[in-house]
Amino acid sequence: MNPPDFPADGIVTERARLGAASRADAEALLAFQIENRGHLQPWEPLRADEFFTLPAAEQRLAVMEQQMANGSALHLLLRGRLTGAMLGECNFTNIVRGPFQACFLGFSIGSRYEGRGLMHEALSAAIDHVFSQYRLHRIMANHRPENLRSGKLLEKLGFEREGLARAYLKINGTWADHVLTSRINPRD
Numbered sequence: 001m002n003p004p005d006f007p008a009d010g011i012v013t014e015r016a017r018l019g020a021a022s023r024a025d026a027e028a029l030l031a032f033q034i035e036n037r038g039h040l041q042p043w044e045p046l047r048a049d050e051f052f053t054l055p056a057a058e059q060r061l062a063v064m065e066q067q068m069a070n071g072s073a074l075h076l077l078l079r080g081r082l083t084g085a086m087l088g089e090c091n092f093t094n095i096v097r098g099p100f101q102a103c104f105l106g107f108s109i110g111s112r113y114e115g116r117g118l119m120h121e122a123l124s125a126a127i128d129h130v131f132s133q134y135r136l137h138r139i140m141a142n143h144r145p146e147n148l149r150s151g152k153l154l155e156k157l158g159f160e161r162e163g164l165a166r167a168y169l170k171i172n173g174t175w176a177d178h179v180l181t182s183r184i185n186p187r188d
Contacts, residue, residue: 003071004133011129016122021064021075030057032086039111046173078122087113092130102138123157131185142178159183
C-alpha cells in the first residue's frame with residue numbers, strides 16, 4: 001500500500017505546524033538536538049558525539065525520507081506556526097499493515113516549550129491524521145515509568161495502559177522498563 005499524500009503545508013494547529021521531515025531540515029534538527037541533548041538524554045538511547053554532527057543528521061533524515069516513501073513511517077517536525085522555530089518532533093514508526101494495522105508513536109519537545117500544551121495540541125492533530133489517512137487501527141506508545149510528563153500526556157490523549165515491559169529498551173546505556181500503552185482508532 002502506498003503511503004497517503006501528506007499535505008503540502010503540513011498539519012496546522014492553532015500554534016504549531018507539523019511538517020514531514022526532510023534533508024532540508026538537517027541544520028534545524030541538529031540545532032534542536034544539540035540544544036536539548038541533556039534534556040532528552042534520560043529518555044533516549046545513548047548517543048555518541050558523532051550523532052550531534054551535520055552529516056549524521058543528514059543521514060538520519062535520508063533514512064526518514066526513505067521510510068516515509070515506502071510507507072513504513074511518518075516522521076514529523078514540530079515548529080511554531082508563526083515563528084517557524086523548531087519545537088520538537090513526533091514519529092509514527094514500524095507501520096505494519098495486514099491484520100495488525102498498527103504503529104508506534106515516539107515524541108519529544110524542547111525544554112523551553114514544555115508545559116504549554118504544545119505537544120498535546122500537535123499530537124492530537126497528528127494522531128487524527130494517522131488514523132484518518134493511514135487508516136491504522138492501533139497506535140502504541142511506550143514510556144519509562146518515571147517519565148510522568150509523557151505518561152500524563154498519553155493518558156490525556158486517550159492512550160490506555162496495557163502493561164509493563166521489563167528491561168524493554170536500552171535507554172541512556174541501561175536496559176529500562178517501559179509502560180505499554182495504546183490507542184484504538186475510534187472510527188473502527
